[in-house]
Amino acid sequence: MKVAIGKITEQGLKLDEKIPAALLNLDGFDLKFVDYLTVEAVFNKIYSEITSKVDIRAHCQITCSRCLIEVGQIKKYGFQKSYQLNKLGDFLDINDQIREEILLNFSLKVLCSPDCQGLCPCCGRNLNWGECNCLKSGN
Ligand SMILES: [Zn+2]
Numbered sequence: 520m521k522v523a524i525g526k527i528t529e530q531g532l533k534l535d536e537k538i539p540a541a542l543l544n545l546d547g548f549d550l551k552f553v554d555y556l557t558v559e560a561v562f563n564k565i566y567s568e569i570t571s572k573v574d575i576r577a578h579c580q581i582t583c584s585r586c587l588i589e590v591g592q593i594k595k596y597g598f599q600k601s602y603q604l605n606k607l608g609d610f611l612d613i614n615d616q617i618r619e620e621i622l623l624n625f626s627l628k629v630l631c632s633p634d635c636q637g638l639c640p641c642c643g644r645n646l647n648w649g650e651c652n653c654l655k656s657g658n
């Protein structure tokens with residue numbers, strides 16, 4: 520998302536934009552971003568500062584680290600940042616901040632759901648689909 524500094528006033532400037540996920544090059548090993556990131560941003564000019572408040576919604580395809588199933592998830596990110604007006608050129612490009620924010624919030628383990636039961640260590644059955652006989656027999 521790139522905004523012309525001249526358009527940001529004391530009254531604020533609200534923008535929303537869809538950014539192709541591929542453009543930000545974010546894919547991790549077990550987490551892939553698909554389609555678009557929806558970015559909503561509010562910019563304000565306060566004296567010699569530009570402030571930004573940014574909300575991001577992303578569609579991801581994750582591979583659960585417990586049960587190894589692939590599921591789609593929506594992830595939300597947000598940040599606020601201010602910039603010194605005299606250090607900015609004619610445009611403010613926040614794509615780097617968006618990318619940084621998402622990478623900072625990468626979790627080591629991605630789960631299909633917080634209470635994922637994982638796989639049975641004996642037979643490999645996905646326990647989210649029900650118990651297997653190994654557990655019932657007490658082994
Ligand atoms: Zn899982």
Ligand SMILES: [Zn+2]
Pocket residue numbers: 639640641642643644651652653654
């Ligand atoms: Zn089992």
